[in-house]
Amino acid sequence: MKRFRAASPALALCLAAALFAACKKEPPPPPPPTPAPPPTATPVPAFKVTSFDVGKSIGDDKKLKEAAAVFGPKETVYVVILTEGVAPKATLKARWTYGEKGTLVNEETRDIAPNGPAATEFHIAKPSGWPAGKYKVEVSADGAPVGAKEFEVKK
Numbered sequence: 694m695k696r697f698r699a700a701s702p703a704l705a706l707c708l709a710a711a712l713f714a715a716c717k718k719e720p721p722p723p724p725p726p727t728p729a730p731p732p733t734a735t736p737v738p739a740f741k742v743t744s745f746d747v748g749k750s751i752g753d754d755k756k757l758k759e760a761a762a763v764f765g766p767k768e769t770v771y772v773v774i775l776t777e778g779v780a781p782k783a784t785l786k787a788r789w790t791y792g793e794k795g796t797l798v799n800e801e802t803r804d805i806a807p808n809g810p811a812a813t814e815f816h817i818a819k820p821s822g823w824p825a826g827k828y829k830v831e832v833s834a835d836g837a838p839v840g841a842k843e844f845e846v847k848k
Contacts, residue, residue: 740780742839745832747772755812762844766822772830777810787815788831
């Protein structure tokens with residue numbers, strides 16, 4: 694009779710490992726990535742007038758080179774309105790008057806579509822010369838008064 698030899702311990706260990714691997718459960722799939730939260734809307738700064746002033750000349754950036762309160766009769770008078778913020782449309786108005794009675798010299802409006810800081814200029818000129826006296830420019834934005842600046846014309 695033939696005898697069978699007992700399997701070697703290495704063979705037994707391999708068989709056990711193969712059985713263990715066959716019975717092992719697959720790990721669960723990783724959970725789906727969590728969707729990123731929707732981006733929070735950055736608040737858009739509302740349109741507003743930050744300042745305005747009167748002067749004799751402006752630069753290429755439409756800003757006053759220097760504010761002034763006294764003008765000669767033949768000088769151009771500028772008002773520059775500085776704004777910031779965003780709006781699909783805004784209306785700026787400059788109303789120029791003369792003397793104590795507030796006689797209207799000129800009135801002009803500009804529609805702008807602001808998208809951040811901006812400078813808007815208005816000006817008046819009279820080649821024959823302005824009468825000496827006190828003047829005022831009133832500024833409004835979208836119909837709401839912003840303020841007024843007084844200046845004087847001297848001979």
